[in-house]
Amino acid sequence: MIGRRWRPELGLAVVVLVLGVLVVVGTLEVSAAASQLGIGPRFFPMLVGGAMVLIGLFYVADVLRGGHGDPEESEDVDAAAPTDWRSLALVSGIFLAFAALLDLLGWIVGASLLFFGLSVALGAEHRLRAAVIAVVMGVATYLLFVNGLGVNLPNGVFAL
Amino acid sequence: MTSFQLLLDGFAAALTPVNLLYALIGVTLGTLVGVLPGIGPAMTVALLLPITFTVPPASAFIMFAGIYYGGMYGGSTTSILLNTPGESSSMITALEGNKMARRGRAAQALATAAIGSFVAGTIATALLVVAAPAVVSFAIAFGPEDYFALAVLAFTAVSSVLSRSVVRGLASLGLGLVIGLIGIDQQTGQARLTLGIPQLLDGIDVVIVAVGLFALGEALYVASRLRHAPPEVVPVGRAWMGRSDWRRSWLPWLRGTALGFPFGALPGGGAEIPTFLSYAAEKRLARGVAREEYGKGAIEGVAGPEAANNASAAGTLVPLLTLGLPTSATAAILLAAFQQYGLQPGPQLFDHNPALVWGMIASLFIGNAMLLVLNLPMAPLWARVLRVPRPYLYAGIVLFAALGVYALNGTVVDLFVLYVLGLLGFAMRRFGLPVAPAVIGMILGPMAEIQLRRALAIGAGDVSVLVRSPIAAVLLALSALALLTPLFRKLLARRGLAPAPRGED
Numbered sequence A: 001m002i003g004r005r006w007r008p009e010l011g012l013a014v015v016v017l018v019l020g021v022l023v024v025v026g027t028l029e030v031s032a033a034a035s036q037l038g039i040g041p042r043f044f045p046m047l048v049g050g051a052m053v054l055i056g057l058f059y060v061a062d063v064l065r066g067g068h069g070d071p072e073e074s075e076d077v078d079a080a081a082p083t084d085w086r087s088l089a090l091v092s093g094i095f096l097a098f099a100a101l102l103d104l105l106g107w108i109v110g111a112s113l114l115f116f117g118l119s120v121a122l123g124a125e126h127r128l129r130a131a132v133i134a135v136v137m138g139v140a141t142y143l144l145f146v147n148g149l150g151v152n153l154p155n156g157v158f159a160l
Numbered sequence B: 001m002t003s004f005q006l007l008l009d010g011f012a013a014a015l016t017p018v019n020l021l022y023a024l025i026g027v028t029l030g031t032l033v034g035v036l037p038g039i040g041p042a043m044t045v046a047l048l049l050p051i052t053f054t055v056p057p058a059s060a061f062i063m064f065a066g067i068y069y070g071g072m073y074g075g076s077t078t079s080i081l082l083n084t085p086g087e088s089s090s091m092i093t094a095l096e097g098n099k100m101a102r103r104g105r106a107a108q109a110l111a112t113a114a115i116g117s118f119v120a121g122t123i124a125t126a127l128l129v130v131a132a133p134a135v136v137s138f139a140i141a142f143g144p145e146d147y148f149a150l151a152v153l154a155f156t157a158v159s160s161v162l163s164r165s166v167v168r169g170l171a172s173l174g175l176g177l178v179i180g181l182i183g184i185d186q187q188t189g190q191a192r193l194t195l196g197i198p199q200l201l202d203g204i205d206v207v208i209v210a211v212g213l214f215a216l217g218e219a220l221y222v223a224s225r226l227r228h229a230p231p232e233v234v235p236v237g238r239a240w241m242g243r244s245d246w247r248r249s250w251l252p253w254l255r256g257t258a259l260g261f262p263f264g265a266l267p268g269g270g271a272e273i274p275t276f277l278s279y280a281a282e283k284r285l286a287r288g289v290a291r292e293e294y295g296k297g298a299i300e301g302v303a304g305p306e307a308a309n310n311a312s313a314a315g316t317l318v319p320l321l322t323l324g325l326p327t328s329a330t331a332a333i334l335l336a337a338f339q340q341y342g343l344q345p346g347p348q349l350f351d352h353n354p355a356l357v358w359g360m361i362a363s364l365f366i367g368n369a370m371l372l373v374l375n376l377p378m379a380p381l382w383a384r385v386l387r388v389p390r391p392y393l394y395a396g397i398v399l400f401a402a403l404g405v406y407a408l409n410g411t412v413v414d415l416f417v418l419y420v421l422g423l424l425g426f427a428m429r430r431f432g433l434p435v436a437p438a439v440i441g442m443i444l445g446p447m448a449e450i451q452l453r454r455a456l457a458i459g460a461g462d463v464s465v466l467v468r469s470p471i472a473a474v475l476l477a478l479s480a481l482a483l484l485t486p487l488f489r490k491l492l493a494r495r496g497l498a499p500a501p502r503g504e505d
Helices: A008-028 A043-064 A085-105 A107-121 A127-148 B003-014 B017-035 B041-052 B057-081 B088-139 B144-161 B166-181 B206-224 B243-265 B272-285 B289-293 B300-323 B329-340 B347-352 B354-385 B390-409 B413-430 B436-458 B463-467 B470-483 B485-494
Strands: none
Touching: A008 A043, A008 B166, A008 B413, A043 B166, A043 B436, A085 A107, A085 B206, A085 B390, A085 B413, A107 A127, A107 B390, A127 B390, B003 B017, B003 B088, B003 B354, B017 B041, B017 B057, B017 B354, B041 B057, B041 B206, B041 B329, B041 B390, B057 B088, B057 B300, B057 B329, B057 B354, B088 B243, B088 B272, B088 B300, B088 B347, B088 B354, B144 B166, B144 B436, B144 B463, B144 B470, B144 B485, B166 B413, B166 B436, B206 B329, B206 B390, B206 B413, B206 B436, B243 B272, B243 B300, B272 B300, B300 B329, B300 B347, B300 B354, B329 B436, B347 B354, B390 B413, B436 B463, B463 B470, B470 B485
16 A cells, blocks of 8 residues: 555655654754743744744645646756666765865875766766866866965875 | 935945946946856846955946946847847847847847846836835834745735646745754754754855856756857847837837836746736737738837846845835845845845945945946847857856855855755756745745744744734735735636746746
8 A cells, every 4th residue: 555655756755744743843952041931042943943844744644635847847857757866876976975075185196086987977988088177177277276265175195 | 315315325326436436336346247058147146146245235236226226237139139039038039039130130139138228227216215115114113023025925916826737936035944943043043954064054145046046057057958050149249129119119118117017026026927918018019011021020029029028127125125025036046145244134124224225225226327338339249149159158157156156155064065956956947846935935934933933932822923913914914815826827827828937037
């Protein structure tokens, strides 16, 4: 029964509902010294949390009754294609690895690897060309933003 | 001083060589990023926001004005030359524009879009000069309950009008409001919803939310269902148009401007409804050749909607500058840019910072003229930008997203927050939740709370204070009506009228 009714969008609807509950519960933990008139730090979050619970219930009901949102259309998106979970996981993994290793590798190495990994994951055919562009991007952004605009980016272990 | 004198002072400030250079950088970057497929005006502004932090406020806003208008120009080029649906505000342009391009009239389509955008942008910016002081003198008497009601109207209007399903629009709004709650409460210093993570005490930066929902969200979404066929870009030379094209374009430009400006200024109006209305109006008014060509690439169907699109961009600035009220996702990010400099748009901004406001408005005129010069001869270059292989394009978008977010605070924690928001952006796209309400909720939510608490403090806890002022009562009634739009839409559909198009930016 549940299996037949399960649709991925239900997941998002439940997230909205649960988030509403979490906001209400989380707000209860805020000590309310200044809330004699109901206008302390808890009032507005309670309002938002309560509204979210209500919206979440309506959303879940809508999905269960067969309502669905249309996937957004965009220039490079094939809206009719099934979700390519492998690409999605690859892109996610590469980005998270980049975030975890950035301070160690430094911007130039980290960003070059990020660009190379993502372009190959998204289907770049010439590996060598992708690698060259990646290094150019890493070095160019570093020079432009650190030396040109005074932004702080990590040097990492391969400091220049 | 009259606003005309103030505007002249603004021109004096904007016309210095350094500020002209910033304006030029702004329009060039805005167009370049706006042309890139998959990047709408809101994402353009969000991605380029961190760059402006390195320059002084007056110059930053001049640059920003250029980016804002440049992003609008760039989007129309994409929709004319690329045979795929793009962001909603320029989707209407694509209907006739792409067909014109495929019949070998790409140069004329681009020319009428660029010149129409210039005409509409100039007229609408002039209307902004006239309207802004009037709204300011009206809004100076607004109390906190009026501002709260305005925010509520913006919330409900953007959630219901811009989305096909009200519950999805509201869900998006709620997500934004919750993100806006995270951090220390400004008035009492209490930590809220921080999950005990110290980095969340300052709240989540607007740049991270915008870049996450727009840039990373889009990249993940594209990764999940990339169109593998190479993009079909219509080749084009220098943009130009002949005498008959001018004759057929000028009236649609003016009509488009008249539709676009007021809709842009209304909460929930945005660019989608006026561009659609302009398209429909031109279709109905078409006679002779135009009537035969409509549906196969009529220049009127490009001229009108493009003018409406740009006029609405200027209209959006009226409530943004005078009331601090964003009516579109792009405007919400502009508001965030003001807040980054500790400035709060509203009547006081015109009082305390006239040089900055009028310098920005003057640079809208200047940027618009620059864009015309930039766009007509450079069309072939933009067409080449459209051919960038998609793997490199999206790898680059993610790279710049990470760069902008890391540069904010220099901590990798922000990159993980960015990823979570990117996933949220992906899910919202995948399931058709509009992104605009979330961005507006996140940015306007904290301000709505402050006004609500002020109003209730004045009323000593009596809730009826919220409707005591007639303005607030009317605005709240309109908000309630906005939530009932699906009913109206059903009634209209039953009468055989087409429903309004769905929107995003």
